[in-house]
Amino acid sequence: MELKQLNQTINENLSFFQQQLSSVIQIPSIKGTAQANAPFGKQPRAALAAVLKIAQEYGLKTNQLADQVGWAELPGKSSNYIAALGHLDVVAAPLTGWQSDPFKLTLKGDYMYGRGVLDNKGPIMGALFALALLKKENYQPQESIRVIFGTDEESGSADLRTYNSVEQPPIAGFTPDGKYPVVYAERGMVRLSLLTKIQDQSASDIAAIDGEFSPSYLPDRVQLKFVSGQIQTYSGIKTPSNAPDLGENALAALAQAQRGRTGEIGKAFKWMTAATTDTTGSQIGIGYVGKASGKLQISVYGAAYLASTQQLRVDFSIRYPIELTREQLLQNLTKGLPKNSLLLINKVVAPLYRDPQLPMIQKMRSIYESVTGLDGTPVTTTGITYARSLPNIVAFGPSFPGQRGIAHKENEWLRISDWKKIIAIEYLTLKSLAESDSN
Template sequence: MKAIRADFKALFEQYEAEFLADLKAVLRVPSVRGVKTYQAPFGIGPKRALETVLSIATRMGFRTGQVGDCVGWAEYGPDESQAPTYFGILGHLDVVDVENDWHYPPFDLTQVDNFLYGRGVLDNKGPLLSTLFALYLIKTQKITFKHRVRIIFGTDEESGSQDIPVYLQQEAAPYAGFTPDCKFPAVYGERGLLDVQLSLPITDGSERQITAIDGPFAKSYLPDHARLLLADGTVKTYQGKKAPSNAPEMADNVLPKLVADASQLTGQTGQFYQWLNAKIGNQSTGENLGINFEDAASGALQLAFYGLSIESQQLSCHLTCRYPISVTEEQLLAGIEAALLPGMTVTVKRRYPSQVTDPQLPFIQQLSAIYAADAGLDGTPVTTTGVTYARALPNIIAFGPSFPGQKGIAHKGDEWLQFSDWQMMMQIYYDSLLVVGTQD
């Protein structure tokens, strides 16, 4: 990666301590979604994070606003009467919860050499604040914008993006923009996502062979531990390695190990786990299910086996499929249904169709060129396995923050961001917003 230009580096260093202090203040807010309460539709934590960031933006001298107690904004440039449309940057302040897999305080900023640690430092508080700081560096130089630029702070991205419809009830969508919540270079396409529960009714009573199956079964990552309790008193425990659900190949998923043991049981219960063992097992591309789709733009389908559940007279498994942009949900469901045991059912828990934007649009080409010049890397627009705010707000794409080769960092312990990368992304966003705001 090329060195940061000396002029930006010198400018950044003037405010480095201030920026780190502001990042620390925001990371210290445990903004996990909580119970709806007065003036906090997604809980106290996300609302406190929003208020903290808006306080920083106000101190910096930006125009600010808040919509529905769940979305805030800060903007620079001409006001709405002079510039009815705006370029938008949308990120989120809510974070996923933490587990006992941290070596650093999760709700704080810890700097060790070139690494910054803390929940949200990458996903997405650190990158979102880097766009605010980049805009502030422009403002400190008294550079006049011809176009309005607005940074939008959401608080519910991790739990379904229910905040953005609230925002759009009151505010117009941007004419173009980006979310700093994915990867570089510019991301023109997001794969489809289908989250399904596959269930088998048990009519022979054989589910009573199992007392319980428990573990951290959440859709955002593959579990690193689990436990199988059998009715005969046997207790089996499993240890592995956690990874985000959009990087299943990086996990040592414990569920296939549990399934292999449970497949030794008898009756319909044994048949269900035998089917899971054969059709899914350790696979992450879905070949034994017959859904191993792929295309040149997206690569291979990703299958994330993230959960098991047992209820009275029903056994279920939980899967997330991230499928190529050329594939439809109907094709995917047809493939799954063709592979099921007699009597099994499919329940769709979440669905996001593929999102594709023309990579030749001028603003995408501009962002791509700026990234290539600043980072010294290939700027050709790409696709992603992620689900971002680009699906929730019209006219935006994902752009940053992770650089090529960085994967599987978010949603687990010791979430990190390299300080030099934070500085580099701020440079890229600085140059991007400078072009957006001043161009004819």
């Protein structure tokens, strides 16, 4: 199908595609308590069941593994397969700040709103619709084509560890859970906690630090509670943790307000101020700029004061360029820590690199340029995607240049005009990668 006809076909089916996407958006597939036949909770499992039912209605072959991950498949002539990989689980959606029901697909002009519409139900359902169009036109691929639906991406990707233990990997493919153009490298990430013991009495008036803290975003509201019962509240603008420069960290406001205190707590708040106000890490001695992947990025997303042990805890993540080793990063970090501090490493994610000249990446570049008319030169990202969890996969979409800080926030959105482009790109990419020439 040529691009002009493809666009026309997508337009003709758009309302129906939106109805099916709506039925999946309305399932609040946030990770829950493990139970029989639902290892990540009832709702992620319900979302998987709903999507596989839609795939079956399109006449596609379906399968699922351990109630964790499923796929729709268009069989090919080869025993190999190529894949589009996405996830149906979503982060929580507190009602505060939403202008519509987060678990209802809301259409306003050229925009669709709802939790998961961008991250990642809209894009991976788009890949399913693209596969359905290929099925409808009786396309016979050389390599089988799978659209894989995970249900634990937001909480550690245990689903794909299960998948990899049973299934052979794809020979090529993409995850529409990053950005355009095609991403050939993802930075490394280390998630840490700094525990600083306050051995003098300079923090004796502090009872606690409270807020809605998550590694996924920087907080917009933090409270400093005192032994006297007094409470000081600090506000900011929430932003995803991989885009700290787009918001205002409420923890920065707290740290700046308290950095003038005397004693050891004052010095600890000074370090916290430096870490929260300069997201490049330069003020705490870890600034680094990679030739390919740009500036290092630090995001302080949580804090607590443990009165029983007189410790200030600061929780943060660092996304570092592929040219920098984790060992060198940690060595630089430990040089400037406050006195009596202990650094805990909570999570480590290695950098990802794929040769940008790989045939599959060049195919994606060409398709992106043909659909959008934009420069498709491969890029790097601060994001952490499913591409790290399955061999021979790269991030490709869904956010277009200039679109940042949308996921994990209130009023998550995806432009309808962009979704149509995404479906077209996915259709052409799946078809191209499934041809018999080498990937």
